Amino acid sequence: MEENYKHDVAISFARADRNIALCIYLALKLRMPESKAYYYPNKQAEMIGRNLKGELKEIYRHKSKYVILIVSKDYVNKNNALVQTEINAFMPRYLMEKSVYLIPIIVDGTATEEVHEELEGITTFKWNYNPEELAILIQELVGSWEEKIDKELLEKNKEQSEKVVINNSSFDKSPIITDGGTININY
Known part of the structure; x- marks a missing residue:
């Protein structure tokens, strides 16, 4: 731990x-x-x-x-x-x-x-x-504390970008949010 x-x-x-x-x-x-x-x-x-x-x-x-x-x-x-x-x-x-x-x-x-x-x-x-x-x-x-911090940020960003929920709609990967709505990009 x-x-x-x-x-x-x-x-x-x-x-x-x-x-x-x-x-x-x-x-x-x-x-x-x-x-x-x-x-x-x-x-x-x-x-x-x-x-x-x-x-x-x-x-x-x-x-x-x-x-x-x-x-x-x-x-x-x-x-x-x-x-x-x-x-x-x-x-x-x-x-x-x-x-x-x-x-x-x-x-x-x-x-x-x-x-x-x-x-x-x-x-x-x-x-x-x-x-x-x-x-x-x-x-x-x-x-290197910097490497540790970079790895932690990368992992956090990865977790956050795998699935996004906006207005009860679930998106895989990272959606692009614009003024007119959302665009879901699937890789």
């Missing part, structure tokens, strides 16, 4: 790595304009007055199909309460699911097991200051 996620991807990062997260976010939006990416600085207005830790738990555990981790010495700092909230949100899902969910980006050689011991051995990407290349790799990994 396909889940309906609010975000295709959410980016988890420490404040010190905000520029890297922004570069990745912008590269993803340029590569896949229809994608829905969660990047906290763009959502601050929506979060005003809300329980931020509670919202982050929902976003990183339930509302995002994939989570990109910007792994660095700052990210693994146990004193960073918001990052720790995000880690505590996505780890239970990672441990339960058998499919790709986390996409770690290594910034400074920090090992993924410093984030959580269960992440030892997970495949990672190395940050090479080329966000476009990284966006291409992520697009290949998670599949």
